[in-house]
Amino acid sequence: MIxxxxxxxTYPNGVRGLDGVDLTIPDGxxxxxxxxxxxxxxxxxxxxxxxxxxxxxxLEVDGRRVDGAGRRELRAIRAGVGMIFQSFNLVKRASVLxxxxxxxxxxxxxxxxxxxxxxxxxRELAFAALERVGIVEKAYTRASELxxxxxxxxxxxxxxxxxxxxxxxxxxxxxxxxxxxxxxLRDLKRIGGELxxxxxxxxxxxxxxxxxxDRIIGMRAGAVVFDGSAEQADxxx
Ligand code: ADP
Ligand code: ADP
Numbered sequence: 001m002i003x004x005x006x007x008x009x010t011y012p013n014g015v016r017g018l019d020g021v022d023l024t025i026p027d028g029x030x031x032x033x034x035x036x037x038x039x040x041x042x043x044x045x046x047x048x049x050x051x052x053x054x055x056x057x058x059l060e061v062d063g064r065r066v067d068g069a070g071r072r073e074l075r076a077i078r079a080g081v082g083m084i085f086q087s088f089n090l091v092k093r094a095s096v097l098x099x100x101x102x103x104x105x106x107x108x109x110x111x112x113x114x115x116x117x118x119x120x121x122x123r124e125l126a127f128a129a130l131e132r133v134g135i136v137e138k139a140y141t142r143a144s145e146l147x148x149x150x151x152x153x154x155x156x157x158x159x160x161x162x163x164x165x166x167x168x169x170x171x172x173x174x175x176x177x178x179x180x181x182x183x184x185l186r187d188l189k190r191i192g193g194e195l196x197x198x199x200x201x202x203x204x205x206x207x208x209x210x211x212x213x214d215r216i217i218g219m220r221a222g223a224v225v226f227d228g229s230a231e232q233a234d235x236x237x
Contacts, residue, residue, distance in 0.1 A: 001027055002048060002166065002198065007057035007067075009043050009222075017043035017052065019222035027165070030192050030199045032209040035219035041202040044219065045168040048200065049081040050074045061166060079106040082159030082197075084169040084188075088151040092144035096135065096154050099143050100126040103162035122161075129160035132194075133187060149180035156187060160195065167192065169201040173208070185212050206233065 002025040009017035018040050025031055033041045046052040047059055047066065054067040064077050082103070083089075090099045104122045118126075130136040133153040135146075143151060152172060159167055169188060173181035185201070189212045192199040203209050209216050210230040218226030218233070226233065 003060045005058040007059050008055050010055045016222050021224055027198050028196050030189055030214045032213035033202045033217045034206050034209045039219040040222040041219055042170050045170050045200055045202055048168055049078050080164050081166045082162045082164035084155050084172045086171040086174045088155050090143040090151055095140050097126055097139040099154050100129055100157045100161050103158035125161045129157035132160055133157045148176050152184050167197045167199045171202050
């Protein structure tokens with residue numbers, strides 16, 4: 001569960017990213033956040049794993065306070081929160097398998113024990129994750145050789161291997177063509193259901209949000225201006 005209580009974010013330059021957000025996202029929900037560019041979608045998801053610090057208010061993820069969390073606490077929070085980006089954020093020169101193994105780093109004593117000689121258990125998790133997203137045959141291909149849609153599926157596999165309970169996706173399909181974008185969203189939704197993820201996805205377009213969301217959150221100027229089902233969004237917009 002993720003709980004925002006009057007959360008405000010002011011960036012160092014004085015720009016207000018979040019302006020008093022109150023939200024509760026229960027376990028297992030697939031939430032899509034929509035809004036124009038600059039509405040605060042990215043700021044919202046980035047506060048959840050501490051990438052953007054909260055200026056005031058209270059933010060809890062699975063019972064842990066994110067606001068004011070120290071280094072150790074943030075590490076623990078981040079281990080349970082997987083992140084997917086618009087630009088995929090893969091290590092392009094590394095193989096697909098190594099990229100997925102990086103999802104295990106938080107749980108491994110040293111980088112080398114993952115990428116030097118991976119533990120058998122980590123390899124098994126990584127291959128299972130690749131199977132779940134349908135690209136296990138690309139395990140030994142360099143990430144740079146994959147299409148955009150395939151790269152994003154590797155990023156999803158990395159989050160699966162991380163065994164995180166919460167998945168944040170910041171504009172995950174913004175650089176994909178519409179059919180590929182739909183496929184990636186279908187995968188995210190299906191896998192979230194299979195693994196019980198609590199998923200928060202930022203999207204630019206309401207029509208895509210309607211198709212996949214259990215719940216739609218509309219943002220404007222750092223505030224939540226709509227919070228309801230896809231059907232309610234039809235009436236409201
Ligand atoms: P969205 O994801 O909906 O496009 P953002 O969360 O990126 O919105 O941005 C919300 C507001 O915060 C915008 O006014 C944006 O310019 C500002 N902002 C975002 N990131 C930063 C930053 N690192 N420093 C200063 N202002 C920022
Ligand atoms: P693009 O090259 O446009 O990015 P994709 O990377 O989405 O296309 O898809 C590449 C191939 O993988 C396609 O043939 C597609 O049918 C197949 N594919 C896409 N998603 C899955 C999946 N979840 N499981 C298995 N195969 C898939």
